[in-house]
Amino acid sequence: MVQPNPVDSVVDRPLLAVLRGERRDPPPVWLMRQAGRYLPEYRALRAEKGGFLELVHDSPAAADVTLQPIRRFGFDxxxxxxxxxxxxxxxxxxxxxxxxxxPRLSPTLVDHALSSLVAVPERLLPVYETIRLVRDQLPARTTFLGFAGSPWTVATYMVAGQGSKEQAETRRMAYRDPEGFGAIINALVxxxxxxxxxxxxxxxDAVQLFDSWAGSLAPREFERWVIAPTAAIVDRLRSRHPETAIIGxxxxxxxxxxxxxxxxxxxAIGLDETVDPIWANAVLPEALPVQGNLDPLALIAGGPALDDAVNAIxxxxPTRPHVFNLGHGILLDTPIAHVEQLLARVRGPL
Structure with a gap:
């Protein structure tokens, strides 16, 4: 269990409290991809700044995007x-x-050696500056979440140069050359x-590891390329920052x-929308905080279907620490009014 930082005792941060194992009713809420294309203010800024990567590297603009859904909705x-x-x-x-x-990455590691890459660590400096800018402007009760892709998912893009539904090229490489593929995973760790x-x-305040393509692996491969690298990251990160909660x-x-x-x-563990939350509550370690897992399409549907889905989750x-979220990222055509409906239902009585 993550121990509270004495500094945090000054301000109540509901989301951070739940990630540390405290039950809150109603549950705190945030949405994956809540800063993005469904918001008109994001689309306006994106049109002004140009491409997506240019926006990420423009720290003041990226900070503004991070804060947009907080200003509009007051997420936790x-x-x-x-x-x-x-x-x-x-x-x-x-x-x-x-x-x-x-996205497109080159050169692809399916036909180029990892050793051929020349690191450019300064490319990450704008990200850290974005964090500092957001930290200065964020409401005191709002938990600030950083994130990274997990090694398996990031490796699939590095090997193939782009995303794919089955990650077949990367899976073939992992079977064919486990030592070479393991070197990529270790470098990513x-x-x-x-x-x-x-x-x-x-x-x-806390970080999340996104393993978007974890579901494509057979059980033994899942153990090797998802569980083991994630455990290594958690262990090493916790040794540096024992007070920081990590969501998988x-x-x-x-x-x-x-x-x-x-x-x-x-x-804490995030559940996608295909997971039965009743099953998850029964089989996951007792008192482990969970996050999720509303179907993003239920959010688009709105109305009684949305209320029923929120209530069921x-x-x-009933007793486990729970962060309400989607089972994956919010979709482009999500109506603003439906997000408002979601928040009213999550924050209201059952």
Missing amino acids: GAILFSDILVIPHAMGQDLRFEAGEG DATVDYLSKQIEAGV FPKGAGGKLPAYARETGVD RRAF
Whole structure:
């Protein structure tokens, strides 16, 4: 269990309290990708600043994006506006975002050696400056969340150069050359520990590890490429920052969630929308905080369907520490009014 920082006792931060194992009713709430394209103020700033990466590297603008949903909705948590691929960018790969097609990394590690990359760590400096700017402006009760991609998910982009549904190219490489692929994973563990440590030093209160493609792996591979690297990050980060809570989010892990929770040592675990919250409450370690897990499409639907879905999730965790969130990121066509409805239902009586 993460021990409270004496500084935090001055101000009540509901989200931070739950991540440290305290039950709160109603639960604190934030939404993955809450700073983004569904907000008109974000779209206006993005149009002014140009491309996505340019916005990430413009610290004052990135700080403004981080704060936009806090100003509008008063979420209990602010999530740093950045991207999981800033790590391979700092490790020496070129990163660009193609309109309508997503991120592209080069050279791809399926046909280039990791040793051929020349690290450019200064590419991460704008992220730390964004954190400092947000910290100065964030309401005292709002928990500030940093994040990084987990090694497996980031490696899939580094190997293939882009995202894919089945991550087949990376999975083939991991089977064919486990030693070479392991070197990529180990390098990512080192880079991620340093990156998150510097985020904490710059001012975030807690961090989340996003493993968006964890669900594509067979059980033994999941143990090797998801659980073991995550456990290494948690162990090393905790030795540097024992007071900082770490959320693990292995999307698609399903029946492997209990092993992930037990073996990684994370302080809280995020549940995607495919997980039955009643099952999760029954099988996860007692008193482990959980986060989630509303279907983003239920948020788009709104109305009684949204209220019913919110109520069902809240009832699934009658005593466990719970952070209300989506099961994945908020979608572009989400109506603002539905986010307001969600907050009213989460913060209201059951």
